[in-house]
Amino acid sequence: DADVTQTPRNRITKTGKRIMLECSQTKGHDRMYWYRQDPGLGLQLIYYSFDVKDINKGEISDGYSVSRQAQAKFSLSLESAIPNQTALYFCATSDWTGGVSNTGELFFGEGSRLTVL
Amino acid sequence: GESVGLHLPTLSVQEGDNSIINCAYSNSASDYFIWYKQESGKGPQFIIDIRSNMDKRQGQRVTVLLNKTVKHLSLQIAATQPGDSAVYFCAESRGYQKVTFGTGTKLQVIP
Numbered sequence: 001d002a003d004v005t006q007t008p009r010n011r012i013t014k015t016g017k018r019i020m021l022e023c024s025q026t027k028g029h030d031r032m033y034w035y036r037q038d039p040g041l042g043l044q045l046i047y048y049s050f051d052v053k054d055i056n057k058g059e060i061s062d063g064y065s066v067s068r069q070a071q072a073k074f075s076l077s078l079e080s081a082i083p084n085q086t087a088l089y090f091c092a093t094s095d096w097t098g099g100v101s102n103t104g105e106l107f108f109g110e111g112s113r114l115t116v117l
Numbered sequence: 118g119e120s121v122g123l124h125l126p127t128l129s130v131q132e133g134d135n136s137i138i139n140c141a142y143s144n145s146a147s148d149y150f151i152w153y154k155q156e157s158g159k160g161p162q163f164i165i166d167i168r169s170n171m172d173k174r175q176g177q178r179v180t181v182l183l184n185k186t187v188k189h190l191s192l193q194i195a196a197t198q199p200g201d202s203a204v205y206f207c208a209e210s211r212g213y214q215k216v217t218f219g220t221g222t223k224l225q226v227i228p
Contacts, residue, residue, distance in 0.1 A: 004160075033215075033216070035218070040126075040220075040221075041220050041221070042206055042218040042219050042220040042221050043161070043206070043218040044218075045215055045216070045217065045218075048215055056215070058215060059217075090160050090161075092160070096213055097213070103151075103163070103166050104149055104151060104166060104210055104213065104216060105151070105163040105166070106151075106153075106161070106163070106216060107163075108160025108161050108162070109160055110158075110159065110160055111158075111159075111160055
């Protein structure tokens with residue numbers, strides 16, 4: 001089983017619909033992230049959370065919301081989907097504390113491909 | 118503001134040759150840098166990292182060089198293999214906070 005699991009893996013929806021992408025992890029990491037990837041572009045940070053009570057906006061948070069239900073679960077919602085939110089969405093986790101023996105490696109899920117018609 | 122950019126969108130390299138992928142960053146306060154590899158249909162995977170108090174770090178067939186004076190980062194892959202074909206991203210962070218990614222370079226290995 002994957003350490004970072006995203007559901008659904010693929011979703012096609014219509015403009016105006018509410019969509020939730022879910023992420024769960026078995027790595028025991030406190031830090032969780034949601035990124036968006038558009039074709040030919042890098043990953044843009046949507047939201048991130050460093051623990052259950054901590055939620056932070058990233059570079060492109062408008063039109064998105066998140067919920068950190070537990071240490072292992074971090075959900076991304078599109079309240080009213082629009083076509084330009086068509087993209088590949090990645091959840092990632094990290095246990096980064098900045099210590100010498102600790103890296104800032106992000107562990108990614110397989111991605112959720114969302115198409116908004 | 119913070120931004121991380123790459124010089125070349127696509128790099129073609131003969132199998133067995135060395136590859137060099139470059140990255141420029143604009144935030145002089147960035148203190149931690151990571152290279153990721155993304156294969157088709159998969160999430161990015163960590164390759165190597167370097168902290169700002171270092172100029173060079175080596176891993177297995179990979180070397181990362183950091184030039185803080187010109188805010189430049191490079192990834193060198195020795196003896197490039199077909200399995201190295203992927204998109205490579207540099208990423209930066211400051212103060213162990215959020216991680217910002219560049220736009221990526223596609224590496225094509227010619228057999």
